[in-house]
Amino acid sequence: MPGTATALRQDAFLAELLAWHAVRTPDKAAVIHPDGDRMAAGRPAYASVGYAELAARVTACAAALEEHGIRRGTRTALLVTPGVDLLTLVFALMHVGAVPVVVDPGMGLSRMLDCIHRVGVQAFIGVPSAHILRRLRPRAFAGVQSLIRVGGPSGTGLEELTSFGAGLPQLPPLESGPDDLALIGYTTGSTGPAKPVEITVGMLRGMAYGVEEGHFTADMASTLVTLPLMGVFDLAAGRTAVVPKMNMGRVGTADPALLTDAIQRFSVNAMFASPALLGPLAAHLAETNAQVPSLRLIVSGGAPVSPELMGALRAVLPNEARVFSTYGSTEALPMALVESREALAGPAAGPAEGLGVCVGRPAPGMSVRTIEVSDRPVPRWTPQLPVAPGEVGEIVVSGEAVSPRYFQTLQADAEHKIQDGGRRWHRTGDVGWIDGEGRIWFCGRKSHRVRASGGDLHTVRCESVFNTHPQVQRTALVGFGPHAEQQPVLCVELAPDTERKQWPRIEGELRELGANNPMTKAIADFLPHPAFPVDIRHNAKIRRELLAGWAEDQLTGSRRPTAADRALRTVPLLGWAYLAAWPLLPWDHVALTALWWLDAFLSVVVHAVQIPSALRAEQELATGRKPWASATLTMLYGATWWRPRSRKMKGAAA
Numbered sequence: 035m036p037g038t039a040t041a042l043r044q045d046a047f048l049a050e051l052l053a054w055h056a057v058r059t060p061d062k063a064a065v066i067h068p069d070g071d072r073m074a075a076g077r078p079a080y081a082s083v084g085y086a087e088l089a090a091r092v093t094a095c096a097a098a099l100e101e102h103g104i105r106r107g108t109r110t111a112l113l114v115t116p117g118v119d120l121l122t123l124v125f126a127l128m129h130v131g132a133v134p135v136v137v138d139p140g141m142g143l144s145r146m147l148d149c150i151h152r153v154g155v156q157a158f159i160g161v162p163s164a165h166i167l168r169r170l171r172p173r174a175f176a177g178v179q180s181l182i183r184v185g186g187p188s189g190t191g192l193e194e195l196t197s198f199g200a201g202l203p204q205l206p207p208l209e210s211g212p213d214d215l216a217l218i219g220y221t222t223g224s225t226g227p228a229k230p231v232e233i234t235v236g237m238l239r240g241m242a243y244g245v246e247e248g249h250f251t252a253d254m255a256s257t258l259v260t261l262p263l264m265g266v267f268d269l270a271a272g273r274t275a276v277v278p279k280m281n282m283g284r285v286g287t288a289d290p291a292l293l294t295d296a297i298q299r300f301s302v303n304a305m306f307a308s309p310a311l312l313g314p315l316a317a318h319l320a321e322t323n324a325q326v327p328s329l330r331l332i333v334s335g336g337a338p339v340s341p342e343l344m345g346a347l348r349a350v351l352p353n354e355a356r357v358f359s360t361y362g363s364t365e366a367l368p369m370a371l372v373e374s375r376e377a378l379a380g381p382a383a384g385p386a387e388g389l390g391v392c393v394g395r396p397a398p399g400m401s402v403r404t405i406e407v408s409d410r411p412v413p414r415w416t417p418q419l420p421v422a423p424g425e426v427g428e429i430v431v432s433g434e435a436v437s438p439r440y441f442q443t444l445q446a447d448a449e450h451k452i453q454d455g456g457r458r459w460h461r462t463g464d465v466g467w468i469d470g471e472g473r474i475w476f477c478g479r480k481s482h483r484v485r486a487s488g489g490d491l492h493t494v495r496c497e498s499v500f501n502t503h504p505q506v507q508r509t510a511l512v513g514f515g516p517h518a519e520q521q522p523v524l525c526v527e528l529a530p531d532t533e534r535k536q537w538p539r540i541e542g543e544l545r546e547l548g549a550n551n552p553m554t555k556a557i558a559d560f561l562p563h564p565a566f567p568v569d570i571r572h573n574a575k576i577r578r579e580l581l582a583g584w585a586e587d588q589l590t591g592s593r594r595p596t597a598a599d600r601a602l603r604t605v606p607l608l609g610w611a612y613l614a615a616w617p618l619l620p621w622d623h624v625a626l627t628a629l630w631w632l633d634a635f636l637s638v639v640v641h642a643v644q645i646p647s648a649l650r651a652e653q654e655l656a657t658g659r660k661p662w663a664s665a666t667l668t669m670l671y672g673a674t675w676w677r678p679r680s681r682k683m684k685g686a687a688a
Contacts, residue, residue: 047235048242048270049092049128049207055272056089064088064269066300067118067277077295078279083118088269091122091196096129096207098199103157103180106131106208109218110157111150111175113139113164114184116262116282119191121275123159123184124266127217131208132157134217135230136263139283141223143167147174149220153230153441161185212236218441221364222575230441231364240399240434242267244368247398249333249358250304256328258297258305260285276300286310290318297326304331309339312347319350327352335360335368337575338391338476338494340501341382344374361393361476365450365460366436368397369429370474381473385498388553390466390475400433402474407465407490409480415454426467426492428480430459465492482578484513484522488556491522493578496554500524500544505532510566511557512582523559523585524548527566537562561588564659595678603674609637610670641672651676 055062064085072079083091104110110132114120127134137149151173157180158168165183168175185191210216216238220228233241245267256274259265260282268275278296280288285308293315296302307315312334319326332347332355339359347357357374360367372381372394381392396402404427405412405419412419421427430452438458440446452459465483466476478493497509507527513520526544528537541560548554563584567577586592595603612633619626648668652659667675 047128047207047210048238048266049125051270051272052085052092052125053089053207055269056085059272060084060086062272063274065118065121065265065275065277068279077299078292080296080299085272088118088122090200091192092125092129093204094196094199094202095122095126095192096199097202097204098195099126099130099132099182100205101199101202102182104130104132104182107215108132108157108180109135109153109155110159110180111135111137111155111178113158113160113167115161117277119184120262121265121269122192122196124217124262125269129205129207131210131214133215136217136219137228138220138222141220141228145223145228147171149228149230150174151176153218156180158182159184210235212239213438219364229443229446231437232439232441233437237435237437240436241367242270244397244399244433244435245333246271248360248368248371249331249356251331254303254331256300256302256304258293258302258307260288260305260307260311264306273304274300276302288314290315291322294318294322294324294326297329298324301328302326303328304333305329306333306335308336309334309343310336312339313343316343316346316350320346326350330355331358332356333358333360333371335362338393339377340391341378341385344377348374348378359393360397361474362397363462364437366400366431366433366462368435369400369431369462370394370396370402372473381475384475385494386502388495388499388551390477390492390495391498393466393474393476395472395474396431397435399435400431402429402431402468403459404428404466404468405430405461407480407483411448412452412461413448415452415459419452421467424467424469426465426477429462429464429466429474429476431462432457432459436460482511484511485517485520486513486522486556487519491553491556496524496557499551499554500526500547503540503544503547505529505536505540506544508566508576510563510576510578510581512578512585514582514586521559521589522557523561523582523589524557525561525563525566525581525585527563534562559585559589561585599674599678602678603671606637606641606670606672606674609633613637637672638669641669644668644673648673648676 061084063082065083065088066080069079069081110127112120112123112134114123124134135150135153135155137146139146154177155175156177158175158178159182160168161184182195184195212235214235215232216235217233219231219233221231222228250271254273256276257264257268259268259275259277260280262282265275265277276296279292288311312332318324329351344357351357358371359377361370362368370393372392377392385391404421406421407428436458437460439451450461452461463480464476465478465480466474468474477495482493484491491511493511496511500506500509505528507529509527510525511522512525513522515521524544528540544560548557563581567580568575587594612630616630619630621627645665645668648664649661652664
């Protein structure tokens with residue numbers, strides 16, 4: 035059974051494929067990863083784990099998990115640093131039939147803990163800091179019966195767990211059927227509450243097949259892993275997974291020099307990455323003229339890849355290299371794909387014309403349709419649902435790589451699933467259209483559409499018209515007001531080094547661009563914004579709900595401080611004045627002295643403790659204010675600075 039796309043489509047589960055590669059190529063490097071914080075010749079030191087060694091670790095780890103009561107169906111939360119330990123644990127959990135619960139820490143601590151609580155995890159595996167969190171927030175882990183700590187003073191990584199498991203009976207991977215639950219993955223929650231997605235064994239195989247068949251060729255032997263799930267697919271396919279030195283929870287902060295070093299040092303053939311990572315990487319390669327002759331495949335996802343980024347990547351890669359933009363979601367991955375040569379041909383002019391972004395043709399094994407845009411549940415498929423060719427509708431998808439349901443969330447199932455005989459269609463929540471060549475054009479999220487009096491305005495379709503301006507970094511269309519009467523506003527993030535005094539001229543040019551396109555002529559309000567709030571996972575998805583509140587405040591003053599707010603702010607100012615008056619105080623007066631020390635505690639300590647909450651509130655308010663400025667204002671005014679506006683925002687959202 036070869037480790038190819040054909041093999042991935044067979045009945046073998048991914049854990050079985052790993053064991054097969056360990057027999058076929060025992061000495062081949064399975065994972066190359068940073069060796070702690072060690073440096074060698076000024077560069078990060080790396081360690082290597084062969085397939086035979088990795089398979090032995092997985093089997094031993096699986097035996098230890100069984101001994102700890104983690105068996106078939108056990109919902110297990112994993113809070114482990116991405117890398118070889120996480121990959122080992124994922125395969126070990128698959129080995130015993132347990133169900134990993136994957137929650138992205140990038141969604142924020144409170145939301146992450148809420149997700150863990152809602153799914154009712156039964157086991158918890160985490161690094162020491164995660165176990166401290168468990169003790170501080172026990173409600174999220176109330177149903178946990180099995181606890182495992184990874185790493186810490188007594189051991190590094192999984193050494194302690196695998197050593198314990200090596201002394202126990204070693205069992206083969208548990209057989210699983212296509213309908214068995216493989217893992218639970220949460221959506222990002224960027225357009226609403228995060229939802230728990232059931233990823234079955236069959237769906238996971240379908241995802242691996244779609245990725246393999248759509249992108250890889252048999253001669254590709256190594257991949258740079260910037261997303262843990264792709265590392266699982268790489269190991270199932272028999273490739274070497276190179277884990278670079280980076281924080282996978284914040285891909286936008288990755289150092290392109292370190293990524294380039296890993297690609298060159300280990301002759302990496304392929305990589306999957308967010309546009310937020312690929313942009314700086316392309317710029318670094320262009321600026322340094324660094325050569326990456328081994329890199330012949332780049333697959334990007336998480337957000338549409340602009341023609342400009344595709345062109346920038348093509349300019350620094352070998353001529354034979356392929357660059358794919360992949361369209362998908364937690365519920366269905368991949369749904370569609372397009373290679374850069376095609377994207378830079380005819381479809382490249384589409385965004386500027388207001389057609390949307392071409393995301394390509396359906397991925398192998400997937401069927402894609404567009405249906406009438408509606409916020410109502412659609413329980414059954416009917417012949418009347420699909421819209422006419424070329425008409426904008428909601429994108430729906432079916433196939434083996436599509437999740438059949440959400441975990442114990444019937445409302446989400448009703449909103450996103452359509453039964454069609456023996457198959458199910460998934461409503462993506464995206465709007466788009468399909469052209470005469472079968473290509474899918476993405477126009478934006480359904481929940482982001484602006485319901486204006488003249489008809490719906492779709493975000494990506496409109497923004498692409500304005501993003502052609504040379505001094506515009508990106509734009510975001512938002513709206514506020516009652517449905518069908520929303521006021522559209524275009525928020526504009528200017529290109530770096532563009533002076534703010536140029537805004538009146540740029541605004542006029544944007545108005546002219548909008549007036550000349552029927553898709554955008556209804557947009558009358560344009561607002562410059564210093565830095566759009568984005569999701570942490572991909573550093574690319576704009577948090578439009580925050581921008582909408584900010585835009586409403588800019589145009590209507592809905593969040594401006596009231597007279598009562600201003601009066602309340604005089605209290606901390608009086609406190610600081612009293613602190614400054616200490617040389618004039620009669621220090622022999624016990625009451626005044628005690629009051630001074632109480633004032634010092636409240637003004638310095640309490641205000642300082644409030645800074646993290648203030649920074650989160652400022653992000654929610656999407657002010658774009660620098661963190662140091664928010665911290666300074668909080669030290670000066672305390673909670674009277676940010677809490678009244680935060681309450682107004684929550685009240686408006688309700």
